[in-house]
Amino acid sequence: MATAAEEYLKKSHLLTYFKDAIAQLLEHREHNPKIIPQRFLLDYFTSVQQGNQSLHREYDYVTATPSNRRSLVKLFYQSFEPIGRRGDLLNIKEYHALLCLLCPDFPLELVQKTARIILTEDVMDCLVSFPDFLYAFQVQFVYEDFLKLCLEVYSGLLATVLRANSSQPTVVVVPTLTMSNSQRNETDALLGHQVSPDNVDARVFLSLLRDRLAVCGSHPSTDVLESVLGHRERVSYYEFITLVVKSSEVNAQLGVLPSRDALFGSSSSSAGVSKDADS
Amino acid sequence: MHRSRPERRRGVQQTSSEDTPEDYLKKSGILRHIQQALNDVLQLKPDDPVAFLVEYFGDKVELQSAVERARKELVSVHHSDALFQDHIYNAYLIMTTKKSSEDAVGLTGSLFTDLLHLLLKPVPPVYAERLASRLQCRSHELVSYAIFSTGVKACLILRDFLRKAKSLFNLLDVSNCALVNKTLCESALLQLQGKQADNLERALQEAVGLSGPSMTLEEFLKQAVATYISQVIEEDIVDKQVINFNEGTRNIMTRPFWKLSIESFNIL
Numbered sequence: 248m249a250t251a252a253e254e255y256l257k258k259s260h261l262l263t264y265f266k267d268a269i270a271q272l273l274e275h276r277e278h279n280p281k282i283i284p285q286r287f288l289l290d291y292f293t294s295v296q297q298g299n300q301s302l303h304r305e306y307d308y309v310t311a312t313p314s315n316r317r318s319l320v321k322l323f324y325q326s327f328e329p330i331g332r333r334g335d336l337l338n339i340k341e342y343h344a345l346l347c348l349l350c351p352d353f354p355l356e357l358v359q360k361t362a363r364i365i366l367t368e369d370v371m372d373c374l375v376s377f378p379d380f381l382y383a384f385q386v387q388f389v390y391e392d393f394l395k396l397c398l399e400v401y402s403g404l405l406a407t408v409l410r411a412n413s414s415q416p417t418v419v420v421v422p423t424l425t426m427s428n429s430q431r432n433e434t435d436a437l438l439g440h441q442v443s444p445d446n447v448d449a450r451v452f453l454s455l456l457r458d459r460l461a462v463c464g465s466h467p468s469t470d471v472l473e474s475v476l477g478h479r480e481r482v483s484y485y486e487f488i489t490l491v492v493k494s495s496e497v498n499a500q501l502g503v504l505p506s507r508d509a510l511f512g513s514s515s516s517s518a519g520v521s522k523d524a525d526s
Numbered sequence: 527m528h529r530s531r532p533e534r535r536r537g538v539q540q541t542s543s544e545d546t547p548e549d550y551l552k553k554s555g556i557l558r559h560i561q562q563a564l565n566d567v568l569q570l571k572p573d574d575p576v577a578f579l580v581e582y583f584g585d586k587v588e589l590q591s592a593v594e595r596a597r598k599e600l601v602s603v604h605h606s607d608a609l610f611q612d613h614i615y616n617a618y619l620i621m622t623t624k625k626s627s628e629d630a631v632g633l634t635g636s637l638f639t640d641l642l643h644l645l646l647k648p649v650p651p652v653y654a655e656r657l658a659s660r661l662q663c664r665s666h667e668l669v670s671y672a673i674f675s676t677g678v679k680a681c682l683i684l685r686d687f688l689r690k691a692k693s694l695f696n697l698l699d700v701s702n703c704a705l706v707n708k709t710l711c712e713s714a715l716l717q718l719q720g721k722q723a724d725n726l727e728r729a730l731q732e733a734v735g736l737s738g739p740s741m742t743l744e745e746f747l748k749q750a751v752a753t754y755i756s757q758v759i760e761e762d763i764v765d766k767q768v769i770n771f772n773e774g775t776r777n778i779m780t781r782p783f784w785k786l787s788i789e790s791f792n793i794l
Contacts, residue, residue, distance in 0.1 A: 255568065255571050259567075259575040259576075261567065261575055263540075264576075283587075284556035285556070286587050286590075287582055288560075288579075288621075292583060293580050295576050314576075331556070363653075
């Protein structure tokens with residue numbers, strides 16, 4: 248049984264930050280021997296407070312805490328907002344290259360996963376708008392564990408339903424990264440009568456999900472998830488994720504990005520980028 | 527002060543201060559500070575621990591700058607100057623004025639220790655540590671003005687003492703071989719303590735004849751500092767030290783033999 252102090256330490260990730268701060272301090276000392284430790288710690292935690300700590304840090308650090316993940320999203324938005332403002336469309340490789348400017352060893356896989364949410368076809372050179380990418384990336388990256396959990400619950404539910412509907416053992420077709428809608432329909436056809444539904448009962452899905460949320464790191468709150476589903480009776484995995492991505496409540500709860508219509512607002516709040524209003 | 531350790535190396539793995547990472551972390555006291563910070567956070571368990579730490583370290587940085595300002599105040603005049611007492615008082619005020627009034631009114635032991643270490647920076651660590659551990663108070667204890675005054679003076683005098691002891695040794699080292707006749711050294715040390723040295727004549731003869739055992743600079747300094755530190759107890763003793771020290775050196779200087787060699791130097 249963990250003590251209250253241990254619980255608090257774990258939740259606040261303070262040990263992660265202190266260990267990293269000391270490592271950074273020792274590294275910086277080689278370049279600047281006159282460094283004052285207290286000053287360094289002050290600067291370090293100020294940067295965490297302002298959400299800038301992930302700048303030019305390696306992938307391991309950026310994924311170490313929820314706050315670090317949020318920080319990367321915020322930095323991505325602030326750094327590349329001008330590109331979005333111009334209305335440029337980029338492909339997945341280009342978004343990945345942009346991310347690597349902020350985090351040198353950021354994996355392509357996560358960017359691909361983000362694309363999969365937006366696009367129906369998994370095509371690497373398909374063009375995506377900046378806002379579409381940004382909001383999808385936010386959910387994919389900050390709620391990475393949550394999405395994995397959703398997929399697990401969804402697949403489990405799907406499998407149960409299929410077993411219940413048939414007397415024979417069935418191959419469960421689970422939506423994967425590389426499968427497109429057309430491929431899925433094909434597989435459905437192959438299964439003959441036992442057409443695997445590509446959606447599940449929304450209520451059941453939500454209640455199963457709710458039971459598992461306690462051990463999940465960062466996730467949208469259950470009431471937000473409920474309102475996201477609304478009155479839907481059935482939902483597919485990608486439908487659900489898209490609803491989460493597009494939800495302004497989820498965005499508000501994440502607290503990183505402004506609402507979609509204020510994305511290119513003239514007064515960028517904490518960005519410190521002073522741009523004139525669009526003409 | 528010349529160090530017998532190797533020169534700094536630039537741009538290599540080894541940092542220019544030659545500390546290993548562990549040494550650096552211990553010396554700078556940062557691990558102690560982090561431990562204190564964590565203790566405070568875990569006690570309070572604030573909703574926003576990061577904001578709490580920002581404020582916490584902000585205060586620490588401000589206190590550090592107070593220590594630095596106090597140090598500047600203390601080294602701006604020589605400790606033998608008549609006005610030095612004023613500077614001690616000002617330094618004490620700088621250290622005890624705090625931004626937030628919820629903290630204890632007065633100077634805490636830990637801050638006093640920081641100041642002592644800062645003042646002792648020019649001194650080789652082995653001596654600095656000995657004097658500091660002699661003078662410092664427990665971290666949460668309040669330091670009175672009297673103790674502050676004594677401690678500060680003791681540090682500054684030690685700095686001077688070492689410098690002068692070293693130049694005295696160099697003075698005695700007429701043949702420039704970094705070794706001085708032992709008896710001569712001991713006499714000199716006695717003189718520094720304000721005591722008369724009976725065998726000075728014999729010592730001088732030995733020195734001139736280059737006979738008898740000898741002492742290195744390190745040994746000379748070690749003994750000199752040991753004597754000094756062992757006598758740092760109360761304020762009036764420290765003051766007496768100042769007088770002894772000055773008189774001792776003056777005694778040495780008035781002896782004819784010394785006078786000849788000292789013509790070329792000016793150690794006072």
